[in-house]
Amino acid sequence: MSEDRFDAIIVGGGLAGSTAAYVLAKAGLEVLVIERGDTCGCKNMTGGRLYGHSLEKIIPDFASRAPVERKITKERISFLSSAGNTTFEYGSPALGAPGAASYSVLRSKFDRWLASEAEEQGAMYVCGILVDDMIVRDGKVCGIVAGEEEMEADVVILADGVNSLLSQKLGLKKELDPMEVAVGAKEVITLGEERIRDRFGLEGSDGAAWMFVGDPTAGNIGGGFLYTNKDSVSLGIVTTVGDIDYSGVSVVDMVDRFKEHPVIRPLIAGGQTTEYSAHLVPEGGFHMIPQLYGDGVLVAGDAAGFVINLGYMVRGMDLAIESGLQAANAVLYAKRKGDYSKSTLSVYKTALEGTFVMKDLRQYKNAPKFMENRRMFTKYPLLLEEILKAMFLVDGTPSPGLVKKLLPILSEADLAALGKDGMLAMSAL
Ligand SMILES: Cc1cc2nc3c(=O)[nH]c(=O)nc-3n(C[C@H](O)[C@H](O)[C@H](O)COP(=O)(O)OP(=O)(O)OC[C@H]3O[C@@H](n4cnc5c(N)ncnc54)[C@H](O)[C@@H]3O)c2cc1C
Structure with a gap:
């Protein structure tokens, strides 16, 4: 294969891109990853927690080899007012059980490690280069343009993150909606x-x-x-x-x-x-998923909008990894067929439908709308604080009893709205 032609070019050396690179290189394909950052991960960010199940499928012992920070065994959620806090805590060995373990990670270290694993399998990385455009002939993506350079491949995987300008240019995705x-x-x-x-x-x-x-x-x-x-x-x-x-x-x-x-x-x-x-x-979840494949092209990870935010947890990294794996599998299938057309690459979406990625995104499709409810961020933290204050405050004033203390608080609260929000929460979460 010439230096300028590859089986697959992957744009973005984040988790989706490096997972796809790892799987494809391991299967013997000539893979090029182009990353705009000087090193993989240097431009990337996460809150912090990677659910390990999807990477475990590809690198079973990753947790003992990768630069993970801590295994999460304690979950807390707090509702804060300006000075008060109501906190729920859950701790259990179940949180760290095989298959369910999650780890805090720092992307600058973790992404570099995953990229080095893919390199060991034979993937080639070029960092510090921004892909500006795609080479498209007769409607089929044939490669990428980076500055003066043009590089060709049978297929391009766009793993270029949330603001995927390249999939917007190809008409696969619309501009980001600020909500x-x-x-x-x-x-x-x-x-x-x-x-x-x-x-x-x-x-x-x-x-x-x-x-x-x-x-x-x-x-x-x-x-x-x-x-x-x-x-x-x-x-x-x-x-x-x-x-x-x-x-x-x-x-x-x-x-x-x-x-x-x-x-x-x-x-x-x-x-x-x-x-x-x-x-x-x-954060749009299921409703913001773009067209995931076209002639000679696939979209994975944040570029495909694969993030689930439920308020009490955020997941994007395990979805990025799984979609990188499924994109790689679709490329391997297309290579076996010798056909990288849109119809062949549609196996990517079909495969994703069978995984937790599409199942969970569909399950929580109403969560983004539910999360737009401002009462969640204003009234309810204060209401919780008032209730707990009524329960725990002792200042020597004779107590009228808990029910009498709670009644004025609850009558101040809009119980109809609370009930409605409770029902919405049940259907969204
Ligand atoms: C504040 C915050 C908190 C989060 N918390 C969590 C969490 O706790 N748990 C969780 O699972 N998820 C979390 N997420 C989501 C998670 O970080 C993302 O879902 C994940 O990073 C997606 O990985 P990716 O590989 O698809 O994209 P990215 O990590 O964004 O990687 C895209 C890569 O493409 C490169 N790139 C982009 N354009 C080009 C171009 N034109 N040419 C070359 N390279 C390009 C970028 O430099 C980058 O390296 C959080 C996200 C944020 C912002």
């Missing part, structure tokens, strides 16, 4: 291993995942997150782009407010911010 995309800003704050264990009540290499609703986003649609790494925490905010003007608080200021919240401040005291990043995340 279907969120912006995330995150700091990695280094604290040292001992502080991480002491402050979060962790043992050994166990870790915690913590989601926050309410005060962190100042009423904007979105939330805060905190994941424990080996010796640092990943802490940040995600808020819907189309809602960004609601509170008048900028995303950067939201992160600063969050760090100053009485729940967070003592946890990060004495820490040093060692990384700052911001990134978009697709």
Whole structure:
């Protein structure tokens, strides 16, 4: 094969792209990955938690070899007012059981590791190059254009992330709708291993995942997150782009407010911010899935909108990995047939339909609409606080009894709206 012609070119050396590269190179194909960052992962961001099941299928022992930070064995969700907090915690060995384990990761390390695994299988990586365009002949994608360079392949996999300009150029995907995309800003704050264990009540290499609703986003649609790494925490905010003007608080200021919240401040005291990043995340779910294949082209990962945000958990990385695997399988099938037409590559979508990717996206198709409910971010955290205050506050005033204390709180709350939201939550989640 000539230097400028490959079996497959993959645009993007993130998780979707490197998974596809790994599988294709392992099967003996000539694969080129083009990544615009100077190294794989340097442009990428995640809150922090990778559900391991999809990568385990491809590299079964990845957790013992990859630079994962901590195994998540503790889940917390907090509803915050400006000073108060109502927190639910769930901890169980079941969270770390084989097949269900999840890990905090830092993408700059993790993506580089996955790329090196794909390179070991024979994939070629070129970093620091932006793919500007596609070579299209008679409606079929035949390669890519990067600056002055043109490179050809039987098939191109677009794994170029949420704002996939290339799939938009090909007409596979429409421009991002501001209500279907969120912006995330995150700091990695280094604290040292001992502080991480002491402050979060962790043992050994166990870790915690913590989601926050309410005060962190100042009423904007979105939330805060905190994941424990080996010796640092990943802490940040995600808020819907189309809602960004609601509170008048900028995303950067939201992160600063969050760090100053009485729940967070003592946890990060004495820490040093060692990384700052911001990134978009697709949040439209099932309804924003684009055309996933065309003549000579497939779309995977965030480029395909494969993210599920349920408020209490965010998943995109396991979907990116699974879609990279299924895209690679579709290419292998097309190679066996010697046909990379749209109709042959449609096996990609059919295969995805049989996996958790499409099944879960379909199952949670109403979640994005449900998450647009502002009461979730404004009224309900305060309502929870009022209820718990009524239960726990003792100030020497004779108590009228819990029911009498709760009645005025509940009558202030719009119970009809609460009931409706409860029903919506049940159908969406
Ligand atoms: C704030 C935030 C929190 C999140 N939290 C979680 C979480 O806790 N758990 C979870 O599972 N998911 C989470 N996600 C989602 C998850 O990070 C993504 O779903 C995942 O990164 C998608 O991987 P990908 O490979 O599809 O895309 P990306 O990781 O975005 O990779 C795309 C790659 O393509 C490259 N690229 C783009 N355009 C070009 C071009 N033209 N030429 C060359 N290279 C190009 C980029 O540089 C990048 O390396 C979060 C996302 C954000 C933003």
